Amino acid sequence: MKIVLATDHAGFDLKNHVKDFLIQAGYQVEDFGAYEYDADDDYPDFIMPAARVVGSSKNTFGIIFGGSGQGEAMAANRIKGVRAMVYYDGPKKIVELSRQHNDANVLSFGARFISKEKALEVIKLWLKTPFEGERHLKRIQKLDK
Numbered sequence: 001m002k003i004v005l006a007t008d009h010a011g012f013d014l015k016n017h018v019k020d021f022l023i024q025a026g027y028q029v030e031d032f033g034a035y036e037y038d039a040d041d042d043y044p045d046f047i048m049p050a051a052r053v054v055g056s057s058k059n060t061f062g063i064i065f066g067g068s069g070q071g072e073a074m075a076a077n078r079i080k081g082v083r084a085m086v087y088y089d090g091p092k093k094i095v096e097l098s099r100q101h102n103d104a105n106v107l108s109f110g111a112r113f114i115s116k117e118k119a120l121e122v123i124k125l126w127l128k129t130p131f132e133g134e135r136h137l138k139r140i141q142k143l144d145k
Helices: 009-024 044-055 070-076 093-100 116-128 134-143
Strands: 002-007 028-031 060-066 084-087 106-110
Touching: 002 009, 002 044, 009 028, 009 060, 009 116, 044 060, 044 070, 060 070, 070 084, 070 106, 084 093, 093 116, 106 116
Parallel strands: 002 028, 002 060, 060 106, 084 106
Antiparallel strands: none
16 A cells, blocks of 8 residues: 655644654655745645545555645645545544545644644554445545546
């Protein structure tokens, strides 16, 4: 499984922490930046290229980061084939449901609202949760029409 990562300045530290974890866990990781902290950078410059890879690839997931994760998810969701969900330290059940019912292939973190430890817990849960298919598949197919 390939996992692409992208962030702006607000998620820079969390992205690097997650990247190290994923590499150690044996995942193939592609980092779309930011590669250095720049308080004036703009998330679409990093998020959009990463989302294009997810939207056009099979067996590829994305994890993106921003201050709230909201703008990043909105940017990613503009790409056909991307289904980004936002997580910023709420109930973990929403993470499972995003995979089970929506086949979410991008996880967007609000880095200002979650600890590094909790982010890793959520990533493990998200990556191991399968899509249920069946009645949910027709709904997802309508998104890309």
